[in-house]
Amino acid sequence: MTNSKAHERIDYLFDSGLKIVQSDALFPFSLDSVLLARFAYVPVQHGRLVDLCTGNGVIPFLLSQRTRGRITGIEVQPEVCRLAKRGAVLNQLDGRVDFICDAAQKLPGIIGAHGCDVVTCNPPYFTREAARDLKINRHLAIARHELLITLDEVVGTAAGLLRQSGKFAMVHRPERLNEIMAVMTRKGIEPKRVQFVHSRIDKPANMVLIEGTSGGHPGLRVLPPVAVYGADGKYTKDVWPS
């Protein structure tokens, strides 16, 4: 375990009023998570929600503003999970949002199978192979590369957690969309909504938001695209509504 506390800071999450504990020695939350938390369907009044590979908990914190349901985040790296737990206290969400420091694959065994309404995940985007030659810190490598969990395991874990008609929402790289859809279909989660994120509207997509329904019928909706930056180089309203 690294002594990373000296590098920790508390940031505000956009204009949400939420605080997030970050560490320069680990890795910060990303726009990907913020967009996923906005994209995902959530039941408003109650429900059981789970966020796999939760990092410092940014997705559960943002989702907590859209639902009164109970949210559990699971994070395999103890140093990172500790930041999430501190965030829950800071934001006075303990009781409604909780974190488990363990491998995501174990979650159905911990909280029970097929009881969740929603599963979200901002998983490692890159394969184990792609990680080989990279010289990045171990925490970042685990978050970005499929060293401890694969796409297949993420979707399989979600399928094991979801009730019939429950929803799985994920952010990922468009390069892997074909594989993502194939894995979801194979695990019984039918892709239903997709939204592409472009750094600018005239550039190829660099992110995909995808949602599927457990046991759903075929039929995909491709939502209007999200542009991160406008022609003026500033954030668009898609990203920073105000």
Added chain:
Amino acid sequence: MTNSKAHERIDYLFDSGLKIVQSDALFPFSLDSVLLARFAYVPVQHGRLVDLCTGNGVIPFLLSQRTRGRITGIEVQPEVCRLAKRGAVLNQLDGRVDFICDAAQKLPGIIGAHGCDVVTCNPPYFTREAARDLKINRHLAIARHELLITLDEVVGTAAGLLRQSGKFAMVHRPERLNEIMAVMTRKGIEPKRVQFVHSRIDKPANMVLIEGTSGGHPGLRVLPPVAVYGADGKYTKDVWPS
């Protein structure tokens, strides 16, 4: 055979200088085909190109302006195929563009397997089931619904025609994207490029352009979206460059 000649007219294809023979009694070409003809990769100097379900030949005519290769269109409805053949003469393309009046599925048996560089197709979008209750004319029903050819057969025929690394480009409905990608993958055509078409940029996509490579490696590029109409209600430059 209906006597549709009285309803025929000759239209210009946008600003291409090309003429197209249309019939009100059959069905006109669509923006879908025009966008596909722009989206598809074509070898410039030479090559063997094929357009399945070619209708009145709009895709071969438009592709002929981007390549010196030889293009064959195949159309199962004789009355419609006749319009395409007249168009080839009108545009002085006979010799370089030819049309076969037969079922697309038979094409590999007619021109030989695995000899094509490019296969394009604007296929029927809707399943046979969806056609049951529709009261549209038979010509339109065949063009729009999978009465005489299915998605599986379109992609399978393309796979049979393409050489190794040859490209298949298709326009279709986003609702069926998951199925499209699965069929392409199963037939050995790896999806490589996708572009979504939105009636307006703030509306869900109503068309998808997709290209795959025979025997290609995984890795998808999602191109910038195409908007058909601008905020002013007029065609955008994506659709009508001028």
